[in-house]
Amino acid sequence: xxxxxxxxxxxxxxxxxxxxxxxxxxxxxxxxxxxxxxxxxxxxxxxxxxxxxxxxxxxxxxxxxxxxxxxxxxxxxxxxxxxxxxxxxxxxxxxxxxxxxxxxxxxxxxxxxxxxxxxxxxxxxxxxxxxxxxxxxxxxxxxxxxxxxxxxxxxxxxxxxxxxxxxxxxxxxxxxxxxxxxxxxxxxxxxxxxxxxxxxxxxxxxxxxxxxxxxxxxxxxxxxxxxxxxxxx
Amino acid sequence: xxxxxxxxxxxxxxxxxxxxxxxxxxxxxxxxxxxxxxxxxxxxxxxxxxxxxxxxxxxxxxxxxxxxxxxxxxxxxxxxxxxxxxxxxxxxxxxxxxxxxxxxxxxxxxxxxxxxxxxxxxxxxxxxxxxxxxxxxxxxxxxxxxxxxxxxxxxxxxxxxxxxxxxxxxxxxxxxxxxxxxxxxxxxxxxxxxxxxxxxxxxxxxxxxxxxxxxxxxxxxxxxxxxxxxxxx
Numbered sequence: 001x002x003x004x005x006x007x008x009x010x011x012x013x014x015x016x017x018x019x020x021x022x023x024x025x026x027x028x029x030x031x032x033x034x035x036x037x038x039x040x041x042x043x044x045x046x047x048x049x050x051x052x053x054x055x056x057x058x059x060x061x062x063x064x065x066x067x068x069x070x071x072x073x074x075x076x077x078x079x080x081x082x083x084x085x086x087x088x089x090x091x092x093x094x095x096x097x098x099x100x101x102x103x104x105x106x107x108x109x110x111x112x113x114x115x116x117x118x119x120x121x122x123x124x125x126x127x128x129x130x131x132x133x134x135x136x137x138x139x140x141x142x143x144x145x146x147x148x149x150x151x152x153x154x155x156x157x158x159x160x161x162x163x164x165x166x167x168x169x170x171x172x173x174x175x176x177x178x179x180x181x182x183x184x185x186x187x188x189x190x191x192x193x194x195x196x197x198x199x200x201x202x203x204x205x206x207x208x209x210x211x212x213x214x215x216x217x218x219x220x221x222x223x224x225x226x227x228x229x230x231x232x233x
Numbered sequence: 234x235x236x237x238x239x240x241x242x243x244x245x246x247x248x249x250x251x252x253x254x255x256x257x258x259x260x261x262x263x264x265x266x267x268x269x270x271x272x273x274x275x276x277x278x279x280x281x282x283x284x285x286x287x288x289x290x291x292x293x294x295x296x297x298x299x300x301x302x303x304x305x306x307x308x309x310x311x312x313x314x315x316x317x318x319x320x321x322x323x324x325x326x327x328x329x330x331x332x333x334x335x336x337x338x339x340x341x342x343x344x345x346x347x348x349x350x351x352x353x354x355x356x357x358x359x360x361x362x363x364x365x366x367x368x369x370x371x372x373x374x375x376x377x378x379x380x381x382x383x384x385x386x387x388x389x390x391x392x393x394x395x396x397x398x399x400x401x402x403x404x405x406x407x408x409x410x411x412x413x414x415x416x417x418x419x420x421x422x423x424x425x426x427x428x429x430x431x432x433x434x435x436x437x438x439x440x441x442x443x444x445x446x447x448x449x450x451x452x453x454x455x456x457x458x459x460x461x462x463x464x465x466x
Contacts, residue, residue: 094303113361114362
């Protein structure tokens, strides 16, 4: 089956968590809005009997699946990126939902007053939120994953086998390095496990090819992870 | 099996979405931190091999399941609150994850600068975020669910059978009425379907008994839905 991924064509954004899973799995997929424009995306949203609230969504045969973590939950067991037993599968999903929460907190560093206003209209609030984010939230979230990794008994977060959460954590490290290069550089010594995990993911054959390809959209100031010098140090 | 729900004892918060499902299902459960204090909650978090990032979480036999939508996903098929087939089950989960996003946006009306600061330290930002929330986000989110309800072909969001998403939407209406009585009163004419759904849920036998019991914690200014007069109209 050839999947169809629908997401905004100019950014990595939330779609990137899906792209990384599809690429690692070597799955056959079209990145529809990049290939045929956003009108193709809106058309599916309007025509679907199960219209997603927002991109990203994945068309898998007759299914239209929205919400990033839900898509990964669906793809995981089909492509060897998740365990099949219910308990471990729910545990993995729980971790991905925690990443989802963190991603929204990243977004809110530059959009604390709401997603519909411009960054330029909320710069002072963004500065305060960013301070709080690095003081409280980054240590709490990344510290949580770092300690899970320490206790995993393997090279990956849930043990010896790679799952989609490892790919998502790779993307978190990539994104924080882009958006907050100075802050992240100072912070990385506190998460040696996650940095090692990041490096192992980057070196995987399929991921390496993907990262060097045109399919990997460069980070930019329209996505989730944005670089604004005044929000770094 | 007797479930154990773990959540902050003084608030409805995210735990309420779980409580409503357990109550509607007539499931046997303990609300552990209310009965035995928060130390019992922290103990499970520390002892679990799958420690949740934050409450709420549910102990179901040997499983410890975190993240509200994940817990509902687990409970749904076991208690007749979700379809069993994969496609409809993922669709329902997708909807619940969209409610999860909305709940965080509700929270951020009073905490736009981050969850670790007091409301009193972010009142001006809260006012701006709340304006944006009612101007853009409430119409977008509730309009989405209203239109799904119109097209459902039944009394409930996904058709003729009640699922956990209906309970969650009931709670959204309840919460917005508490937190923003004036704004919500003016808005309700735009969502007659959701208001009707709310009323049908409130009248269900198990829910009615629950709402009148001590188990339903009153709304207050420590939860997700908070009433601050200056944020209403």
